[in-house]
Amino acid sequence: xxxxxxxxxxxxxxxxxxxxxxxxxxxxxxxxxxxxxxxxxxxxxxxxxxxxxxxxxxxxxxxxxxxxxxxxxxxxxxxxxxxxxxxxxxxxxxxxxxxxxxxxxxxxxxxxxxxxxxxxxxxxxxxxxxxxxxxxxxxxxxxxxxxxxxxxxxxxxxxxxxxxxxxxxxxxxxxxxxxxxxxxxxxxxxxxxxxxxxxxxxxxxxxxxxxxxxxxxxxxxxxxxxxxxxxxxxxxxxxxxxxxxxxxxxxxxxxxxxxxxxxxxxxxxxxxxxxxxxxxxxxxxxxxxxxxxxxxxxxxxxxxxxxxxxxxxxxxxxxxxxxxxxxxxxxxxxxxxxxxxxxxxxxxxxxxxxxxxxxxxxxxxxxxxxxxxxxxxxxxxxxxxxxxxxxxxxxxxxxxxxxxxxxxxxxxxxxxxxxxxxxxxxxxxxxxxxxxxxxxxxxxxxxxxxxxxxxxxxxxxxxxxxxxxxxxxxxxxxxxxxx
Amino acid sequence: xxxxxxxxxxxxxxxxxxxxxxxxxxxxxxxxxxxxxxxxxxxxxxxxxxxxxxxxxxxxxxxxxxxxxxxxxxxxxxxxxxxxxxxxxxxxxxxxxxxxxxxxxxxxxxxxxxxxxxxxxxxxxxxxxxxxxxxxxxxxxxxxxxxxxxxxxxxxxxxxxxxxxxxxxxxxxxxxxxxxxxxxxxxxxxxxxxxxxxxxxxxxxxxxxxxxxxxxxxxxxxxxxxxxxxxxxxxxxxxxxxxxxxxxxxxxxxxxxxxxxx
Numbered sequence: 001x002x003x004x005x006x007x008x009x010x011x012x013x014x015x016x017x018x019x020x021x022x023x024x025x026x027x028x029x030x031x032x033x034x035x036x037x038x039x040x041x042x043x044x045x046x047x048x049x050x051x052x053x054x055x056x057x058x059x060x061x062x063x064x065x066x067x068x069x070x071x072x073x074x075x076x077x078x079x080x081x082x083x084x085x086x087x088x089x090x091x092x093x094x095x096x097x098x099x100x101x102x103x104x105x106x107x108x109x110x111x112x113x114x115x116x117x118x119x120x121x122x123x124x125x126x127x128x129x130x131x132x133x134x135x136x137x138x139x140x141x142x143x144x145x146x147x148x149x150x151x152x153x154x155x156x157x158x159x160x161x162x163x164x165x166x167x168x169x170x171x172x173x174x175x176x177x178x179x180x181x182x183x184x185x186x187x188x189x190x191x192x193x194x195x196x197x198x199x200x201x202x203x204x205x206x207x208x209x210x211x212x213x214x215x216x217x218x219x220x221x222x223x224x225x226x227x228x229x230x231x232x233x234x235x236x237x238x239x240x241x242x243x244x245x246x247x248x249x250x251x252x253x254x255x256x257x258x259x260x261x262x263x264x265x266x267x268x269x270x271x272x273x274x275x276x277x278x279x280x281x282x283x284x285x286x287x288x289x290x291x292x293x294x295x296x297x298x299x300x301x302x303x304x305x306x307x308x309x310x311x312x313x314x315x316x317x318x319x320x321x322x323x324x325x326x327x328x329x330x331x332x333x334x335x336x337x338x339x340x341x342x343x344x345x346x347x348x349x350x351x352x353x354x355x356x357x358x359x360x361x362x363x364x365x366x367x368x369x370x371x372x373x374x375x376x377x378x379x380x381x382x383x384x385x386x387x388x389x390x391x392x393x394x395x396x397x398x399x400x401x402x403x404x405x406x407x408x409x410x411x412x413x414x415x416x417x418x419x420x421x422x423x424x425x426x427x428x429x430x431x432x433x434x435x436x437x438x439x440x441x442x443x444x445x446x447x448x449x450x451x452x453x454x455x456x457x458x459x460x461x462x463x464x465x466x467x468x469x470x471x472x473x474x475x476x477x478x479x480x481x482x483x
Numbered sequence: 484x485x486x487x488x489x490x491x492x493x494x495x496x497x498x499x500x501x502x503x504x505x506x507x508x509x510x511x512x513x514x515x516x517x518x519x520x521x522x523x524x525x526x527x528x529x530x531x532x533x534x535x536x537x538x539x540x541x542x543x544x545x546x547x548x549x550x551x552x553x554x555x556x557x558x559x560x561x562x563x564x565x566x567x568x569x570x571x572x573x574x575x576x577x578x579x580x581x582x583x584x585x586x587x588x589x590x591x592x593x594x595x596x597x598x599x600x601x602x603x604x605x606x607x608x609x610x611x612x613x614x615x616x617x618x619x620x621x622x623x624x625x626x627x628x629x630x631x632x633x634x635x636x637x638x639x640x641x642x643x644x645x646x647x648x649x650x651x652x653x654x655x656x657x658x659x660x661x662x663x664x665x666x667x668x669x670x671x672x673x674x675x676x677x678x679x680x681x682x683x684x685x686x687x688x689x690x691x692x693x694x695x696x697x698x699x700x701x702x703x704x705x706x707x708x709x710x711x712x713x714x715x716x717x718x719x720x721x722x723x724x725x726x727x728x729x730x731x732x733x734x735x736x737x738x739x740x741x742x743x744x745x
Contacts, residue, residue: 052704054700058700058703080700080703080704080708081703081706081708084703084704084705084706088704089700089704091697091700091701093693093694093697095650095694096694096695096697096698096701097697097698097701099621099642099643099646099698099701099702100620100621100622100646101489101490101492101620101621102490102492102620105620105621105622108622109622109705109707110704110705110706112622113705113706113707114706139492141489141649143649143650143653144649144653157705158704161704161705161706306660309664311660311663311664331663332666332668335663335664335665335666336666339664340664342657342660342661342664346686346689346690346693347654347657347658347661347686347690348658348661348662348664348665348682348686349686350681350682350683350685350686350689360665360667360682361665361666364665364666364667364668365666392689406665407664407665410665410666
């Protein structure tokens, strides 16, 4: 018996009367691989913190019930300094877990604390860097890496400590398809080494053969526990990374007749120092389209869309947005036509109330009747009644929709979304996408950067595939607007 | 992106020195700076530090800071000249030829000397400290400070402070881009500038605070606060450390010698 949770109920300090965990009981055997899934705010992370003993030793708040780790109550361990000998955890915020100045140093920091000879330490480090696919990053400063790379470094730094129980909270949230399957096979290898692995993630198909049991959580309770087969009876096709940028099963895209494009990109080239981020992009985007730009991490998707509102200017090539030359037009003009919603809504929310938050953009464009617009956009995104709330108290999905509302209020014809479903659960993602469909029907052009294929295929009517700064495929689905 | 106060990878002598040696050198140079009343000694020290920077190929970072250091000297000299008057008058801030207000604000020899003395003290201290940070990995820094029996919580606080600088720079840029996408237009005039800081600073602070918990837990999980298990293993001192010791002794002799000249 590795871990035993008995009737655990927990309230975070300073929160309302809803418990984060309510009467949770579960037993995890040594060598098991457990997948925890569920919508946001279901208590998945809290359960992980409880299992790692962090809740007991580092968090205030009311708790009842108990957690036993290796047959001993976690209360009896001498804090994290003793527990960290047995259990390690990868937190969901990869960036905050990277503290040192090079990837190598980051990974060494955990091992050196555990002693061992210099050769053993080096060997261990080389091993985890290799299995996590980050050997080529060893000298790079972690803060300068991409989201997916950071996530892999954080996982490597944790694995390096070689504890018998490893907990991972959403380790694949920012990874593309190929990196995700790498991580899942890595977890499977850990299981084969006899380690106990607990992972919080979406119910990805790759877990079917890897996970011993799945715990589905909802509103702080365990909803169901069972094998993957029992819970997800329908097999879904495993997505190959090639499918993100090359598809033979889809119809090639045919531009509509008789309409002039709203965005024209011609031979666009963009370099960051030595890296060629965009390598000769040429495409036309027509009014009213719903486009998904698919591609692996680092394929240049985000770089491309940042050119549409003037945040980036091309080194070579031309862009026209709604008749404006986007290589020279001022950003303040371009943002009235292209509204860019960033991946993380928290990079923009600063006001004390939702109303003020939306007002900020409206004042920038000198709106005459702001209150009418605010009501209008809030009802569009389904946030009526939140006007006086503090934006950061909304849920992640609501904050994401508020970010869309802030952009919508400025009435751009084109709405660009950068990874709009990261950090959202399936229900929230669908709410978000249905909102985009409604906006498309009301005449907006929607461009969305994503590596979520399900979302792209369900909602978009055109898919542009990108790889290494190039467009590798242009397809239409659902008939497109030309039909 | 130019990085402020970050470790710069390299293989110079300074990079290979034991962090303890470097810490001793920094503490000694800073202390001597504070107590030295002699401008010549400080200038020689400054030349020495620049020489080290050139040898270790870190002078490029120093050159970037020259404008900042120039402003520092100007302000310090101006303040002391205005507030301290001792010794012979050697000129006036506003030349005597200017009618009515001419001849006010006399520059005295003592005031000017004190201003320069203060400036050079600060510059030597700043550059020495920077040379230390540029050439020492944060993990070695932690090790060095722990050997000096600094409480681990303070050491980690120091580590996290340095670690946050580039993160804040990048996060700040991201927030700036996000706000520009909403038509954000930094205001003009001082009042406008201050007002326009709000949309940038609030998300910056809120997002950084949100990270602190995970940073703390990560350090705990990696065992950084585990008692009685300090990571003082295979500390190697090389001949470079010995050489540094000899150089430090020479500097100390120079420091004492300057008093015999008084």
